[in-house]
Amino acid sequence: MNAPQSTPARRLRGSLPLAFTGGAAVGILGGMIGLGGAEFRLPLLIMLFGFAALQAVIVNKALSLIVVLTALPARLVAVPVSALTPHWDVVVNLLAGSLVGAWAGATWATRMRSVTLYRVLAVMLVLIAAALIANHVGTLHHVALAPATVIVSGVVAGFFIGVVAAIMGVAGGELLIPTIVLLFGTDIKTAGSLSLAVSLPTMLVAFARYSRDGSFTVLRRHARLVTVLALGSVTGTIAGGMLLGVVPEAILVPGLAALLLLSSIKVWKHSTTE
Numbered sequence: 001m002n003a004p005q006s007t008p009a010r011r012l013r014g015s016l017p018l019a020f021t022g023g024a025a026v027g028i029l030g031g032m033i034g035l036g037g038a039e040f041r042l043p044l045l046i047m048l049f050g051f052a053a054l055q056a057v058i059v060n061k062a063l064s065l066i067v068v069l070t071a072l073p074a075r076l077v078a079v080p081v082s083a084l085t086p087h088w089d090v091v092v093n094l095l096a097g098s099l100v101g102a103w104a105g106a107t108w109a110t111r112m113r114s115v116t117l118y119r120v121l122a123v124m125l126v127l128i129a130a131a132l133i134a135n136h137v138g139t140l141h142h143v144a145l146a147p148a149t150v151i152v153s154g155v156v157a158g159f160f161i162g163v164v165a166a167i168m169g170v171a172g173g174e175l176l177i178p179t180i181v182l183l184f185g186t187d188i189k190t191a192g193s194l195s196l197a198v199s200l201p202t203m204l205v206a207f208a209r210y211s212r213d214g215s216f217t218v219l220r221r222h223a224r225l226v227t228v229l230a231l232g233s234v235t236g237t238i239a240g241g242m243l244l245g246v247v248p249e250a251i252l253v254p255g256l257a258a259l260l261l262l263s264s265i266k267v268w269k270h271s272t273t274e
Contacts, residue, residue: 016228022048023232024239027067029259031240032252033136034192036067037233038170039128040256042121043263046270049225053117053270055218057109058210059226060169062219065203066230067237068171072196074241079193090184091197093154094161094176098202101162106209109167117167118271124168125264129257131174136253142185150183157183158198166206171199 022044030037038060045056109117145153157179165172176195180186186194210216219226 016224019049019225019228020232020235023063023229024236025232027233027236027238028240028243029236029256031237032243032247033132033249033256034241034244035173036064036071036171036237037240038064038067038168039125039132039174039260040263041229041233042168042170043125043260043267046118046121047263047266051218052215053114053121054109054112054213054215057117057121057167057169058213058216058218059222059229061166061203061207061210062169062226063230063233064169064171065200065207067233068196068200068203070234071237072200075193075196079189083190084193084197087184087186087190087194090154090180090186090194093151093184094158094179094198095201097155097158097160098162098165098172098198099158099205101159102166102202102206103162103209104159105163105166106206108163110210110213110215115271118267120167122264122268122271124164125260125267127164128168128170128174129260129264131178132253132260133257135174135178136249141182143182145183154179154183162202162206165199165202166209169206171196171203173199 023041026037026041026044028037029040041063042056042060045051045059046053051059109120112120161172161175161179164170164175173192173195176198177188177191180191180194181188
């Protein structure tokens with residue numbers, strides 16, 4: 001298990017206005033493409049606020065949980081529960097894998113050397129960049145498979161999504177939504193709401209596992225900073241949702257993917273300075 005790592009002691013520590021601005025900027029970026037922005041927040045926590053790798057993941061997970069809980073009521077207005085109940089089997093299928101994956105991913109993260117975790121996070125940022133491009137290029141189509149194959153594929157996919165979400169501290173919507181469309185044939189709008197139904201329990205399991213690690217105290221030690229980051233993230237996500245479609249996807253998506261790739265390089269470099 002990783003010992004509690006150093007607290008953020010680099011530049012900008014304690015800058016609450018910067019925390020709100022940074023959280024809002026991340027939320028806007030995510031909201032403009034229908035995500036919570038945790039993918040962009042993770043590098044910010046490491047590079048700008050100086051959190052060590054595991055601490056950044058735990059803070060990111062806490063903030064992602066707050067953003068998802070905030071987005072849930074609005075999502076239920078857009079897609080009511082009555083429209084989701086016919087798809088309960090999709091949620092159960094994916095949760096069968098994602099809950100186990102979340103626990104396993106959080107366990108692995110707490111046991112990794114800090115250098116290794118930085119490198120894993122860098123690789124996963126590249127994965128998320130690729131998923132972002134894939135989700136917004138072309139049209140997703142349902143892949144017709146035998147029922148038994150769909151169930152097995154759902155569990156396996158859920159497991160790996162749970163691992164990625166736990167290790168990065170994200171909700172995993174960028175991976176869940178295409179999986180739901182491809183495997184189960186739902187429309188994008190319904191898939192987005194179903195992804196929240198899978199993400200929330202998955203995030204809670206990872207959060208519970210992280211709470212057993214010494215680094216979890218980062219939330220208490222930096223409660224004010226985390227609170228301001230949360231306020232900024234929620235504000236930005238709402239604003240970004242209102243700006244959805246304002247910037248053409250042909251410009252926005254490649255730009256965000258490039259930002260993630262650049263962030264992955266920066267995070268990887270952190271592994272050489274630890």
